[in-house]
Amino acid sequence: MTEYFFDQHYNNLHYGLETLNLKEFESCSFTNCNFSECNLIGVTFIDCQFNHCIFDNAKINHTAFRTVFFNDCQIKEVNFAMSDKLIFEIHFNNCALDFSKFYALKLKGISFNNSSLIAVDFMATDLTGAQFYNCDLYRSEFEKAIANKVDFRTSYNYTIDPSKTKLKKAQFALEGLKGLLYKHGIIVE
Secondary structure (H helix, E strand, O other): OOEEEEOOEEEOOEOOOOOOOOEEEEOOEEEOOEOOOOEOOOOEEEEEEEEOOEOOOOEOOOOEEEEEEEEOOEOOOOEHHHOEEEEEEEEEEOOEOOOOEOOOOEOOOOEEEOOEOOOOEOOOOEOOOOEEEOOEOOOOEOOOOEOOOOEOOOOEOOOOOOOOOEOOOOEOOHHHHHHHHHHHOOOOO
8 A cells, every 4th residue: 555645844864775665755855865775666756856865876666756856966877767657747956867867758848957967868758848958968868869949058068960869949059069060070169
């Protein structure tokens, strides 16, 4: 049976391997909590906030994120592709998501603000209308992604192959052109 928690505030907690399994949290906030050892199975987060939390290497199989905000969190090497896809909506502000995976997810309208997205897997992901504001996208992979209407203007270090990524009406700054032309061996100075 699933335990339900509403409008709770959790601070400075270190969660163990199976501590949160089969629990549902709605309108809850987590501050300075460590989830890095968690193997989350069947957990649901609805309208929740995570502030200054650590999720490095957390396993989030069948975890539901329904309108969830991550602020100043460290979320390295997390496979979001294994999340529950029903009403999946997440947003990131000032987060480190290096080496995480969003493979084949529908992330329409997602926002990444002031975040490190080094070597993140966005392959086959639907990013339509996404916002990448001031993000480091070094070695992130966008092959077969739908990046129509995505705003990349303030982000940097990306290399995107326009022949392998849908980019209709995507926005780029002039400084970012070299990231679109790299495969042609064109030098932009």
